[in-house]
Amino acid sequence: MRCRPYPDASGAEVLRVWLPADTALRPGPTSLLCHRHDENLWNLKSFLVRGALKKDTGGWSFQPVRFIPGLGIGGLPAMIRFFTRSRRNARRYLERRGLAPSYPLG
Amino acid sequence: MVRPPRVVAELPSEVEDVFEEFRTCEMSTLARDGTPITWPTLPFWYSNEKRFTVTASIALAQKVFNVRRNPRVSLLFSNPTASGLENPPAVLVQGDAEAPDEIETSVAGFEEELRKVYPRQPASRAYGNDPFTRYFMDWYFMRLMIYVTPRRILWWPGSDFWREPFELRMEHVS
Numbered sequence: 084m085r086c087r088p089y090p091d092a093s094g095a096e097v098l099r100v101w102l103p104a105d106t107a108l109r110p111g112p113t114s115l116l117c118h119r120h121d122e123n124l125w126n127l128k129s130f131l132v133r134g135a136l137k138k139d140t141g142g143w144s145f146q147p148v149r150f151i152p153g154l155g156i157g158g159l160p161a162m163i164r165f166f167t168r169s170r171r172n173a174r175r176y177l178e179r180r181g182l183a184p185s186y187p188l189g
Numbered sequence: 190m191v192r193p194p195r196v197v198a199e200l201p202s203e204v205e206d207v208f209e210e211f212r213t214c215e216m217s218t219l220a221r222d223g224t225p226i227t228w229p230t231l232p233f234w235y236s237n238e239k240r241f242t243v244t245a246s247i248a249l250a251q252k253v254f255n256v257r258r259n260p261r262v263s264l265l266f267s268n269p270t271a272s273g274l275e276n277p278p279a280v281l282v283q284g285d286a287e288a289p290d291e292i293e294t295s296v297a298g299f300e301e302e303l304r305k306v307y308p309r310q311p312a313s314r315a316y317g318n319d320p321f322t323r324y325f326m327d328w329y330f331m332r333l334m335i336y337v338t339p340r341r342i343l344w345w346p347g348s349d350f351w352r353e354p355f356e357l358r359m360e361h362v363s
Contacts, residue, residue, distance in 0.1 A: 085267040085279060085350065103351050105192055112224040116215055120229075122271045124212045124310035129229055153228065166325070169248035173328030176247040182292070 084108070088115065088145060100136075100143040110137050115145055118153070129153030194343060194356035200239075201355075204344050207280050208234035208241075210272040212309055215265040216243060218255035218286075225263075228252065232264060232337075233302050239359065241282070241337040242302075247292060248328040256288040256335055264337060267348065271309070279348040284339040284359075293332045 084106060088098035098115075102108070113136045118129035134147040152161060177183065217227040230252075233242045241264060245253050256262060264282040296303055307314055315322065323330070343354040 084281075085265065085348075103192075106350070112222060114224060114226050116227040116229070118213070118215070118229045119268070120213065120270060123312065124271060125312045127229075131226070131228065133224060133226075169246070169328050170325075172250070173246070173248040173331060176250060177331075180290075 091141075091144065096147070097137075098145040098147070099141065100145055102143060108136060108138075108143060111135065113145070115147075126155065128155035130156050192353040194354045196356050196358070198357070200342065200357055203278060204280055204342065205234070205236060206274060207266045207269075207272070207277050207344075208232070208236075210274055211266045211269060211277075212271050213268055214282075215267065216252065217263045217265070218252045219259045219261060220255060221258065226252070226255065227265075229268075230264075231306070233305075239339065241284075241339070243335040243337065244293070244332040245335060246329050247331045247333060250333055253288040253333045253335060256286040257290075260285045260287060262286045262335075262337055269348070276347050278344040278346050279350065280342065280344040281354075282337070282339045283341045283343075284337045286335050286337045288333055288335045291334070293334060294330060 084102065086100050086102055088100050091097045091099050113134065115132045115134065116129065117132075118127070120127050130153050131151040132145075132147045133149040133151065134145050137144050137146060154165075157164075212231070213229045214232050215227050216230040216232070217225045220226050230243045230245075234240075235242065243264075262284060264284075266280040266282075269277050293299075339359045341359065342357045345352055345354045
């Protein structure tokens with residue numbers, strides 16, 4: 084579901100989510116994705132927040148637990164970490180399957 | 190009061206237009222603990238097969254691992270940026286996915302899809318254009334395929350989630 088969360092008025096570290104009353108939601112673990120791109124599918128930015136969805140007298144609230152940066156978040160240091168971690172993940176994926184790295188030029 | 194969806198028997202052209210023209214969709218898979226995990230992806234819709242294909246690099250394969258553990262996925266088309274569509278519906282696809290453990294390293298058989306992607310994302314031509322980027326970005330080009338077969342499609346006209354959606358059950362579509 085697409086939504087626009089907003090800070091809780093009480094100042095508590097939760098986000099309020101305003102959706103139709105009959106939206107098929109259930110309390111429990113969930114995640115909130117924020118992402119955007121431009122007209123050329125570039126300047127990509129995304130991040131994910133894992134947390135918990137709860138219902139109370141104020142409606143639905145999202146309690147964030149963990150922030151996971153995606154593309155375009157964190158500047159150059161994050162981009163370097165992303166590239167080095169990706170190369171490491173790829174090597175691990177191949178090694179676990181007894182495969183050698185290949186350069187896909189087909 | 191629960192508003193039941195308006196059930197239909199055919200996939201309308203405005204929904205297929207969304208599948209064809211939206212640049213991204215939000216794909217949700219289920220983590221080991223059952224948490225829905227959502228990331229933007231670039232989907233390819235095959236109208237004759239009524240199926241989507243999404244790809245993932247072997248370096249960023251968590252959604253593939255999630256699918257292999259639990260095939261239930263959803264694709265939400267809610268971002269019309271660059272689609273060129275006027276007031277499109279928001280569309281939610283719920284379905285079953287399969288992700289074979291076969292690494293694709295060749296573009297053979299995917300030329301049509303790339304012909305669609307490059308005009309939409311001109312900057313991506315920079316990757317793989319020379320031996321230097323091909324070396325450092327080799328992990329990006331080793332792809333895993335995820336095939337999504339829709340079971341149920343919901344759409345909200347004008348992307349207005351406050352209106353009752355339309356619903357199509359795919360077992361009713363020939």
